[in-house]
Amino acid sequence: MRRYEAIEEITKELKGDELVISANGKISRELFSIRDSACNFYMLGSMGLASSIGFGLSLSLPYKRVVVLDGDGNLLMNLGSLATIGHFAPSNLLHFLLDNEMHASTGGQRTVSSKVRLEEIARAVGYKTVKKVSSVQELRTVVSEILGSDSEREGPSFxxxxxxSGEREVPRVSHEPQFIKKRFLTNLSNFTVT
Incomplete structure (x- = not known):
């Protein structure tokens, strides 16, 4: 399974009003190519912060589902965010880690994710639902189970x-950072508490 395929599978189950925070680099580019939305916040330069931004949003907007699309290089840059998320346990946070064991956006340098069981770290720090998949079919099943449920889940999910390795050639996110921020914040102001 390639990253593009994984992002396609995840976004197929989105209803359209979930907040999606994507890690910088290829993950944001591919999400932009697949499904640009005012609900998407694309990280365009700050490595490792998608999980922290998603966490903050999940606490601020407990009635909204927050989906984080993270990469192994990004998560390893901010591994402490897992412990914070696990401690506060926001039930509306869905954290997807797309692990290709490399920093694809900066030239393919290897990460240590092949030696570190990141799913076990997530479980150990308090994520309530933890899954590991390696095929499109497995991901489809898990995504449907997690995102397709209208009932309240015990969360967070990882x-x-x-x-x-390898990716589809897609253009960079064409929106300027100021536009991404303004559009996202404008979209947030439209939400009502349910």
Whole structure:
């Protein structure tokens, strides 16, 4: 399974009003190519912060589902965010880790994710639902189970998707950072508490 395929599978189950925070680099580019939305916040330069931003939003907006699309290089840059998320346990946070064991956006340098069981760290720090998948079919099943449920889940949820190296050629996110921020914040102001 390639990263693009994984992002496609995840976004197929989105209803359209979930907040999606994507890690910088290829993850944001591919999400932008698949499904640009005012509900998406694309990280365009700050490595490792998608999980922290998603966490903050999940606490601020407990009635909204928050989906984080993270990469192994990004998560390893801010591993402490897992412990914080696990401690506060926001039930509306769905954390997808797309693990290709490399920093794809900066030239393919290897990460240590092949030696570190990130899903076990997530479980140990308090994520309530933890899954590991390595095929499109496995991901489809887990995504449907987690995102397709209308009932309240015990959360947060963490899904580690092992992905192959390589990517589809997609353009950079064409929106300027100021536009991304303004559009996202404007979209947030439209939400009502349910």
């Amino acid at each position: 899904v580690l998707a092992k992905i192959e």
